Amino acid sequence: MEQTENVGTVSAELKAIVEALIFASPEPITPRMLYRLLADEPKEDVTAAVEALRAEYTQRPGLQFVDVAGGYQIVTRPELHEWVRRLFHERSTQKLTVQALETLAVIAYKQPITAVETSEIRGVNTSGVLGTLLERHLIKIVGRKNVVGRPFLYATTKEFLIRFGLKDLTDLPKIEDMAEALGFDPPAGLAEITPREEMLPLGDDDTPV
Amino acid sequence: MEQTENVGTVSAELKAIVEALIFASPEPITPRMLYRLLADEPKEDVTAAVEALRAEYTQRPGLQFVDVAGGYQIVTRPELHEWVRRLFHERSTQKLTVQALETLAVIAYKQPITAVETSEIRGVNTSGVLGTLLERHLIKIVGRKNVVGRPFLYATTKEFLIRFGLKDLTDLPKIEDMAEALGFDPPAGLAEITPREEMLPLGDDDTPV
Amino acid sequence: MTDYPDFESSPDAYHVRLSAFEGPLDLLIHLIRTNEVNVCDIPIALITEQYLGYLRLMEELNLDVAGEFLVMASTLIHIKSRMLLPRPDPAQEDEAGEDPREALVRRLLEHQKFKAAAGLLHDRETLRGAQFTRGDGSVAQAAGDSYEPEFEVDLFSLLSAFRGVLERASRRPKMVLPPDQISMEDRIQQLLGRLSETEACGFEDLFSDGDGSRPYMIVTFLAVLEMIRLKLIRVFQSGSFGAIRVYKRARPVDAPHPIGDPQNP
Numbered sequence: 001m002e003q004t005e006n007v008g009t010v011s012a013e014l015k016a017i018v019e020a021l022i023f024a025s026p027e028p029i030t031p032r033m034l035y036r037l038l039a040d041e042p043k044e045d046v047t048a049a050v051e052a053l054r055a056e057y058t059q060r061p062g063l064q065f066v067d068v069a070g071g072y073q074i075v076t077r078p079e080l081h082e083w084v085r086r087l088f089h090e091r092s093t094q095k096l097t098v099q100a101l102e103t104l105a106v107i108a109y110k111q112p113i114t115a116v117e118t119s120e121i122r123g124v125n126t127s128g129v130l131g132t133l134l135e136r137h138l139i140k141i142v143g144r145k146n147v148v149g150r151p152f153l154y155a156t157t158k159e160f161l162i163r164f165g166l167k168d169l170t171d172l173p174k175i176e177d178m179a180e181a182l183g184f185d186p187p188a189g190l191a192e193i194t195p196r197e198e199m200l201p202l203g204d205d206d207t208p209v
Numbered sequence: 210m211e212q213t214e215n216v217g218t219v220s221a222e223l224k225a226i227v228e229a230l231i232f233a234s235p236e237p238i239t240p241r242m243l244y245r246l247l248a249d250e251p252k253e254d255v256t257a258a259v260e261a262l263r264a265e266y267t268q269r270p271g272l273q274f275v276d277v278a279g280g281y282q283i284v285t286r287p288e289l290h291e292w293v294r295r296l297f298h299e300r301s302t303q304k305l306t307v308q309a310l311e312t313l314a315v316i317a318y319k320q321p322i323t324a325v326e327t328s329e330i331r332g333v334n335t336s337g338v339l340g341t342l343l344e345r346h347l348i349k350i351v352g353r354k355n356v357v358g359r360p361f362l363y364a365t366t367k368e369f370l371i372r373f374g375l376k377d378l379t380d381l382p383k384i385e386d387m388a389e390a391l392g393f394d395p396p397a398g399l400a401e402i403t404p405r406e407e408m409l410p411l412g413d414d415d416t417p418v
Numbered sequence: 419m420t421d422y423p424d425f426e427s428s429p430d431a432y433h434v435r436l437s438a439f440e441g442p443l444d445l446l447i448h449l450i451r452t453n454e455v456n457v458c459d460i461p462i463a464l465i466t467e468q469y470l471g472y473l474r475l476m477e478e479l480n481l482d483v484a485g486e487f488l489v490m491a492s493t494l495i496h497i498k499s500r501m502l503l504p505r506p507d508p509a510q511e512d513e514a515g516e517d518p519r520e521a522l523v524r525r526l527l528e529h530q531k532f533k534a535a536a537g538l539l540h541d542r543e544t545l546r547g548a549q550f551t552r553g554d555g556s557v558a559q560a561a562g563d564s565y566e567p568e569f570e571v572d573l574f575s576l577l578s579a580f581r582g583v584l585e586r587a588s589r590r591p592k593m594v595l596p597p598d599q600i601s602m603e604d605r606i607q608q609l610l611g612r613l614s615e616t617e618a619c620g621f622e623d624l625f626s627d628g629d630g631s632r633p634y635m636i637v638t639f640l641a642v643l644e645m646i647r648l649k650l651i652r653v654f655q656s657g658s659f660g661a662i663r664v665y666k667r668a669r670p671v672d673a674p675h676p677i678g679d680p681q682n683p
Contacts, residue, residue: 012270017292019271020285024293026553037295061221062228074552076229083226084233086246096571098579105580122583123590148601164573165352165362173350173361173577232552275549282551290548305543307536308440314535330528333441333486349572361573373539374546382538 014041015049022053028071096132103129104138108160108172112142112153130154138163219261223250227258236371237280278370279377312338313347317369317381321351321362339363347372442490443529445472450526457526460519462501466494497522600634605641610650613666621653621662 021037022029031047038046050072057065057074064077076084096104103126106118118126133139137159144150156169166172230246231238240256247255259281266274266283273286285293305313312335315327328335342348346368353359365378375381439445449468450457473487500518600608609624625638642664645651652665 016270016286017289019269020289020293020550021271021296023272023283023552024285024550025296029296037292060228061225062230063232074232076233077225080226080229083246084229087230087233087238087242090242090246101571101575102579102583105576106583108576109580121587123586164576165350166573167353171353171359173573175577175581273549277546284549284551287545287548290550293550310540310543311532311536314532314539317539318532318535330525330532331441332443332490332525332529333484343572343574344578346575350574351572366572372546373542374549375542382535382542 010048010052011045014038014045015052018046018049019053022065022072023074025073028069028073030071033071097129099124099126100129100132104133104156104160107133107139107154108156108169111155111169112145113155114145114151114153116151118154219257220254223247223254224258224261227255228262231259231262231274231281232283234280234282236367237276237278237282239280242280275374276376277374278367306338308333308335308338309341313342313365313369316342316348316363317365317378320364321354322364323354323360323362325360327363439472441484442469442487443526445469445487446490446526447530457530458523460523462494462498462519466491466498469494493522600637602637602641602644605637606645606650609638609641609645610666613651613664618663618665621664624664 017038018034021034025033031050034046034050035043054065054072057063062077062080063074066073066075102122103118106121107113110117110121115127115130118130130139134141137157139154139160140157141152142155143153145153160166161168161171226247227243230243234242240259243255243259244252263274263281266272271286271289272283275282275284311331312327315330316322319326319330324336324339327339339348343350346366348363348369349366350361351364352362354362369375370377370380439448446465446469447457449465449472450460453461453464453468455461455465470491473491476487497518608627612624612627613619621642624642625635642651642653646653649667649670652667653662654665655662
């Protein structure tokens with residue numbers, strides 16, 4: 001790659017385009033790709049824009065310009081990775097993964113329910129997700145089931161009701177509710193999802209487990 | 210991290226961390242999240258670092274610093290969109306239909322609102338459109354209205370703010386902007402379209418569940 | 419409001435699409451515009467006549483005229499008849515706000531306001547759609563563990579998640595045993611007890627006790643399979659369609675241990 005001494009003359013517009021492309025590309029963007037996207041520009045100009053950006057990025061505090069997999073990429077500086085990792089661990093409480101949401105839904109409609117029963121309904125192991133839901137106070141242990149192994153029984157919490165704007169568990173939407181409100185066809189055979197009466201007295205928060 | 214006595218100087222290290230965090234966050238990162246991740250730093254210092262970065266990004270050729278959904282984000286400059294789009298082989302995001310957009314507008318300004326109220330304002334049945342908006346996570350059910358039938362109440366989501374590049378609900382276009390689009394002056398008394406304060410706390414990241 | 423006139427969907431394109439009459443209010447606005455009349459002083463007889471004309475046209479074209487259009491037609495006719503009634507004291511009309519058209523005018527203005535709002539939102543969406551966030555490749559690496567996206571969830575997502583789970587469950591072959599059913603371990607012990615009395619028996623005989631329910635049969639069958647695996651029994655068949663006989667066997671030292679057995683390595 002030719003080191004240009006006329007860095008000052010790099011077209012500002014070209015540099016802007018190149019920066020936007022490198023930033024937005026999900027993969028490291030190769031010089032070939034850049035030449036193709038910017039076919040009207042002389043290759044030397046494109047290269048000069050890349051090199052000008054590379055030089056500018058040495059001045060960026062938190063980011064760096066790297067050559068990787070035959071292409072260019074803008075990434076966070078490696079010495080800051082611990083901070084970035086923390087960011088990914090601080091998950092928001094308002095949001096759930098698909099796994100967690102499904103598990104929560106099964107517990108909400110079938111409570112009280114054991115981990116094994118939840119897994120059976122979902123067809124996948126749910127134990128990891130239960131931990132997440134417990135941590136976020138969306139479910140709690142309400143007792144043990146009187147079967148071999150005496151597994152824990154899970155139910156939703158008062159926090160769950162607050163979080164979803166429910167007065168109580170009878171307030172949970174039923175398939176028919178939704179069908180009426182939104183014009184969805186309720187799938188056949190799903191009528192049994194209405195929570196049964198005996199599930200309703202969800203122990204208050206202060207119920208001893 | 211060194212303590213800066215001088216309020217005017219922003220610690221280079223702090224600025225680096227903040228830049229890396231804003232860059233790395235998969236969605237706009239809120240000031241509260243920054244404060245929490247950088248709990249050892251005085252909030253003013255974190256804010257100063259953010260503002261310093263914001264100023265620096267006005268100089269970046271291809272990128273810009275934006276306020277969206279109550280947080281900060283680094284994005285490509287919109288005027289470069291055609292270039293960036295080429296990267297994605299014309300894969301454009303699914304456009305909303307006019308019906309969906311109008312229904313969304315009613316919900317955005319009148320939230321929380323029921324399906325029936327939405328239909329009344331629009332003069333057409335909106336239930337099908339509500340289903341679409343729910344599936345696309347642009348609106349959510351926030352509770353039930355305490356009237357006969359206990360209908361669901363709908364409100365916009367954070368996803369809505371992000372999609373429309375809004376900082377928060379107060380950032381919705383104002384009635385004065387609309388007068389121009391309407392071609393006639395909005396009559397007095399219709400000015401209540403501005404969202405009320407109590408609607409604002411759209412699910413914040415950090416609200417304890 | 420938009421500084422980027424070259425966007426693929428310009429406001430003009432948007433307004434062209436709006437011209438389809440989605441509802442009666444859209445049609446009324448169209449009539450008011452084409453007649454160039456003031457929305458606050460609608461010539462109700464004229465507009466009603468044209469409105470009804472449109473409905474007839476829609477019917478002739480075999481378009482499905484939604485109920486909302488008919489409701490509006492009756493509203494218009496009602497207003498028209500009230501306008502024809504003589505008023506005892508027209509001077510009071512303004513103060514009392516008795517104009518029969520008033521409610522309709524307010525609805526029309528409100529409707530227009532949200533149409534305008536939708537247009538402005540569309541502009542914002544277009545502008546935002548032109549801002550690209552960084553590609554995710556680099557950060558997934560930095561984050562270390564696999565990043566699973568999370569979604570803001572509400573009651574609807576809860577219900578639809580549950581619906582999805584149930585639909586998936588109904589497509590799976592039903593092998594789930596009712597929780598209060600006898601466990602396979604217990605069934606193995608029962609069958610061993612029986613075999614120790616007789617040393618051998620017919621395969622079908624193993625199924626003869628119990629309540630004969632389908633789950634019970636399944637547990638029994640699974641128990642037999644497990645006993646074969648654990649080398650507790652041998653099974654022989656006399657010929658292709660002959661009777662199957664089950665024999666208890668002395669457990670060889672290399673036999674596998676049951677799962678969960680403390681001796682299981």
